[in-house]
Amino acid sequence: MQLPKYKKKKRIKLKVCQEPGCGKEFWGHPIAKYCDDHRDIKQRQKQKKDIENIESKNIIFRHNYTEVMDLPFKCCLDGCDFDFTIKVFPKQFVYPRFCMEHRNDFKRANFIRIMSKKNRDD
Numbered sequence: 734m735q736l737p738k739y740k741k742k743k744r745i746k747l748k749v750c751q752e753p754g755c756g757k758e759f760w761g762h763p764i765a766k767y768c769d770d771h772r773d774i775k776q777r778q779k780q781k782k783d784i785e786n787i788e789s790k791n792i793i794f795r796h797n798y799t800e801v802m803d804l805p806f807k808c809c810l811d812g813c814d815f816d817f818t819i820k821v822f823p824k825q826f827v828y829p830r831f832c833m834e835h836r837n838d839f840k841r842a843n844f845i846r847i848m849s850k851k852n853r854d855d
């Protein structure tokens with residue numbers, strides 16, 4: 734007796750990756766949701782977290798400077814108007830959002846706590 738060689742033949746379909754911002758077409762199993770790049774769940778979560786991290790602590794400053802410049806920035810933390818100087822580099826667009834003091838997670842959280850308490854008391 735001869736057994737069929739390919740009993741479980743995989744059905745593959747042309748799918749579109751569900752990862753936001755990807756939209757890549759790929760051939761996959763009917764239940765597949767992600768392309769090769771995003772099939773690994775760790776890859777997806779890590780990517781998301783990295784973006785959140787960048788945006789929570791930095792600003793995207795688009796400029797056309799062709800040489801290194803010292804520019805005045807203002808701390809983005811509510812209630813802190815501290816001015817600080819940032820060295821702006823050509824073709825670099827990600828810069829810190831907060832003054833020296835508030836780049837520290839702990840000090841920033843502390844400042845937010847103090848400010849919200851102050852606002853409640855007013």
Ligand SMILES: [Zn+2]
Pocket residue numbers: 750751752755756757767768769770771
């Ligand atoms: Zn993808």
Ligand SMILES: [Zn+2]
Pocket residue numbers: 808809810813814815831832833834835
């Ligand atoms: Zn500050």
